[in-house]
Amino acid sequence: MALVKDNLLLHAVRGTLGNQFTIYERNDQIIIAKKRGPSKNKPTKKQLEARYKMKVAAAYAKAILLDPDIKAYYKSLAGPGQNAYNMAVKDAYKSPEVQNIRFEDETVVVTAKDEFRVAEVTVRVLDGDGVILERGPAVVGRNGVDWYYKLASRPPGGKIIVVAVDLPGNETVREVKLE
Incomplete structure (x- = not known):
């Protein structure tokens, strides 16, 4: 992974190059990383449970953020590089x-x-x-x-x-x- 500083060429480029590199932006930094592919291993039971739990949390976040009051609540809790959706998923993922x-x-x-x-x-x-x-x-x-x-x-x-x-x-x- 490489962090790019003040490069005019990569300033507007995002995505995958030549099936080798992925260029994306996170927290106002441009990052170049090796392109990851799907795992060749069969997922474990814990991985399948985690995927299901994340799918449910994501569905909750999409549905609940249609309410402007709750969206504002989650947005008020978001930190740098986060948004209301991230907070709603995080809330749905953990029980009290x-x-x-x-x-x-x-x-x-x-x-x-x-x-x-x-x-x-x-x-x-x-x-x-x-x-x-x-x-x-x-x-x-x-x-x-x-x-x-x-x-x-x-x-x-x-x-x-x-x-x-x-x-x-x-x-x-x-x-x-x-x-």
């Missing part, structure tokens, strides 16, 4: 993270983070037999990371299931057993 579930009296406090933002957190309370006793949305706290859900009851031997969802709809599920 539920970092902590704790109890404060009769309130469940869920700490959920995402590189962009967590759209919603829902809480389900199950008894020892797995029957849902209550469910509902948690309310985001002032810090934007902690979500609060007021419990009606804490059945002994039951469990609490927390589902965090980000803007693209990726879900992360965590559960805590009650004693």
Whole structure:
């Protein structure tokens, strides 16, 4: 790979030359690189999964960027050499993270983070037999990371299931057993 500085000849040239070199521009720099061809190896299972995940993320980005408000949100997060599409793909590629579930009296406090933002957190309370006793949305706290859900009851031997969802709809599920 070579970086080209102030070359009048290559200033307007982009593409492949003689099936040997590829000339492209990235971050206002002209780059000349050896032309890459397709791999001759059969893709692994992980590669196929990654390709599928990227295809889904790209489809999400194309669809969601039709909404001007969401496009403006992603554009505001883009850095140099990035755009709203890049940010939307990145957001769709990763699920939110539920970092902590704790109890404060009769309130469940869920700490959920995402590189962009967590759209919603829902809480389900199950008894020892797995029957849902209550469910509902948690309310985001002032810090934007902690979500609060007021419990009606804490059945002994039951469990609490927390589902965090980000803007693209990726879900992360965590559960805590009650004693």
